[in-house]
Amino acid sequence: MRMNxxxxxxxxxxxxxxxxxxxxxxxxxEDAHTQIDxxxxxxxxxxxxxxxxxxxxxxxxxxxxxERIIGDWVAKSGRRDELLIATxxxxxxNKAVRDGAPVSRATVLEAVDGSLSRLRCDHIDLYQIHWxxxxxxxxxxxxxxxxxxxxxxxxxxxxxxxxxTLAELVQAGKIRHFxxxxxxxxxxxxxxRAAEAHGAPRVASVQNEYSLLCRLYDTDMAELSANExxxxxxxxxxxxxxxxGKYAGDVTPxxxxxxxxxxxxxxxxxxxxxxxxxxxxxxxxxxLDPVQMALAWAARRPFTASAIFGATSVAQLRRxxxxxxxxxxxxxxxxxxxxxxxxxxxx
Numbered sequence: 001m002r003m004n005x006x007x008x009x010x011x012x013x014x015x016x017x018x019x020x021x022x023x024x025x026x027x028x029x030e031d032a033h034t035q036i037d038x039x040x041x042x043x044x045x046x047x048x049x050x051x052x053x054x055x056x057x058x059x060x061x062x063x064x065x066x067e068r069i070i071g072d073w074v075a076k077s078g079r080r081d082e083l084l085i086a087t088x089x090x091x092x093x094n095k096a097v098r099d100g101a102p103v104s105r106a107t108v109l110e111a112v113d114g115s116l117s118r119l120r121c122d123h124i125d126l127y128q129i130h131w132x133x134x135x136x137x138x139x140x141x142x143x144x145x146x147x148x149x150x151x152x153x154x155x156x157x158x159x160x161x162x163x164x165t166l167a168e169l170v171q172a173g174k175i176r177h178f179x180x181x182x183x184x185x186x187x188x189x190x191x192x193r194a195a196e197a198h199g200a201p202r203v204a205s206v207q208n209e210y211s212l213l214c215r216l217y218d219t220d221m222a223e224l225s226a227n228e229x230x231x232x233x234x235x236x237x238x239x240x241x242x243x244x245g246k247y248a249g250d251v252t253p254x255x256x257x258x259x260x261x262x263x264x265x266x267x268x269x270x271x272x273x274x275x276x277x278x279x280x281x282x283x284x285x286x287x288l289d290p291v292q293m294a295l296a297w298a299a300r301r302p303f304t305a306s307a308i309f310g311a312t313s314v315a316q317l318r319r320x321x322x323x324x325x326x327x328x329x330x331x332x333x334x335x336x337x338x339x340x341x342x343x344x345x346x347x
Contacts, residue, residue, distance in 0.1 A: 001015065001043025001044065006204050007204030007205055007305070008202060011125070011177070013045060013306050014046055015300075015304070015306055015307065015324070016044050016306060016323065017047070017086075017233065017307065017309075018035065018046070018047050018309070018311075019049075019235065020054075021049070021066060022055065022310055023053065024053070024062055025056050025057075025062065026255070027054075027312050029072065031313065031314060032073070033069070033077075036077075038314065040083065042324065043324065045083060045084055046084040046125075046306060047070060047083060047086065048087075048207070048233070049067055049085070049086070050066070050067075050130055051063065051064055051088065051089060051090055051114060051115055056257055056260040058096050060097075063097055064114065064118050067119050068118045070119055071121070074119060085126075086124070086127075086233075087115050087128070088207075089127070090130050091129065091130055091131050103129055103133055104158070104161065116174060123174055123176055124175045124176070125175075126177050126205065127166070127169070127177070127179070128178070128179040128181050129181060130181050131182040132183060132184075134151075134155055135147070135150075136182040136183070137216075139265055140267075156190070156194075162194075163198040163200035164198050166178050166201050167198060167200040178195075178202070179207060181233075188203055188206055192230075205231050206225075206231075206233070207233040207308070209234070210232060210236075210301075210304070211238065211239045211243060211294065212279050212298075213239040213347065221303070225303035231303065231306075232301070232305060233308055234301075234306070237295055237298035237299070237307045237308070238291060238294055240264040241264070242272065242276055243276065243280075243291065243294040244290060247276075257312075269346065272347050274343065274346075275339075276346075278339045278342065279293075279336075282335055286329070286332050288326070288332075289319065292320070292322045293326070293328065295307055295309060295323035296323045296326040296328055
C-alpha cells in the first residue's frame with residue numbers, strides 16, 4: 001500500500017481510507033468489524049467516520065451508530081494503535097444532530113466528547129468540520145451557489161473561536177490534527193490564517209468529493225493543495241457507485257444505495273449515463289475492473305492524500321482493495337483526460 005504524508009503533520013496515511021458511513025444501516029456490525037480487519041491487513045491505516053453517520057438515511061435514531069460500531073471493534077480488537085481515526089462535527093442545518101446547531105465552541109466541545117465516548121478512544125487523530133457554517137457549493141449546490149450574502153466579519157469571528165477551541169483540545173490530548181470537509185479555496189485559506197493567528201492546529205486536509213465524474217477540485221483547490229500542503233481526502237471516488245457500473249442502464253439493484261436515495265444525491269442526470277458508459281468502455285478496453293480503475297485514478301492524483309471508499313459488503317471491499325496493486329498506464333490517463341473533456345460536468 002502506498003503511503004502519503006498528511007499535510008505537515010508528519011503522519012503517513014495509506015493512499016486508500018475505509019469510509020464507514022454505511023456502518024449500522026446497510027452494513028451490520030459483524031460485517032463492519034470484518035471490513036476493518038481486512039482493510040488493516042491490506043495496509044490501510046485510516047478510518048473515516050462522522051458523528052452523524054450512518055446514512056441511508058440519516059436519522060436522529062441512528063446518529064452516532066457508525067462511531068459506536070467502530071468503538072466496539074476498538075474495544076475487542078486491541079488494534080487501536082494500528083489505526084488512524086478521522087471523524088467530523090456536524091453543522092448548521094442537520095436537524096438530526098443538536099437540532100441543526102451551527103459549528104461553535106460549544107458544539108465542538110460537546111461533539112468531541114461524544115465521539116470519544118462512542119469510539120472508546122482517548123484521542124481522535126483527525127478532527128474535521130463536516131461543512132462550513134456559511135454554506136458550501138458541494139453536493140450539486142455549485143449550480144446556483146451565491147456567496148454574496150456571507151458576512152466576512154461573522155465568519156472571521158467564528159473561525160477564531162473554533163481555532164482557539166481546537167488548540168485547547170490538542171493541548172488536552174483529545175484531538176491530534178484538524179481537517180476540513182466540503183470547503184472552498186477561500187475558506188481553507190481563512191482557516192490557515194486563523195490557525196496561525198491563534199496558535200491552533202493547521203489544516204492538514206480537505207475532504208471534498210472527487211471522482212472521474214466530479215472534478216471540481218482540479219483548479220483552485222489543487223493549487224491550494226500544492227502550495228499549502230493541504231491534501232485532498234477524496235470522498236465518493238466511485239461517484240456513489242455509479243462508476244462501478246451497477247446502475248448502468250438506469251437500473252436500481254436491490255439493496256443498493258439508490259433504493260434509499262433515488263437520485264444518489266443529485267448525481268442522476270440525463271447526462272450522467274453517457275459519461276459512465278465512456279469510462280466503463282475505457283476500463284473494458286484496457287482489461288481493467290472499472291472500480292479499481294476509478295479508485296486508482298483518484299488516489300494517484302498529485303494533490304490526493306487518500307481516497308475514501310466505502311463498502312456495504314466484504315465482497316465489495318475485496319474488489320476495491322485490488323486498486324492498490326493497479327498502475328494506470330500513461331495512454332489510459334490521456335484517454336481519461338480526453339473523456340473528461342467530452343463529459344466535463346455530468347451532474
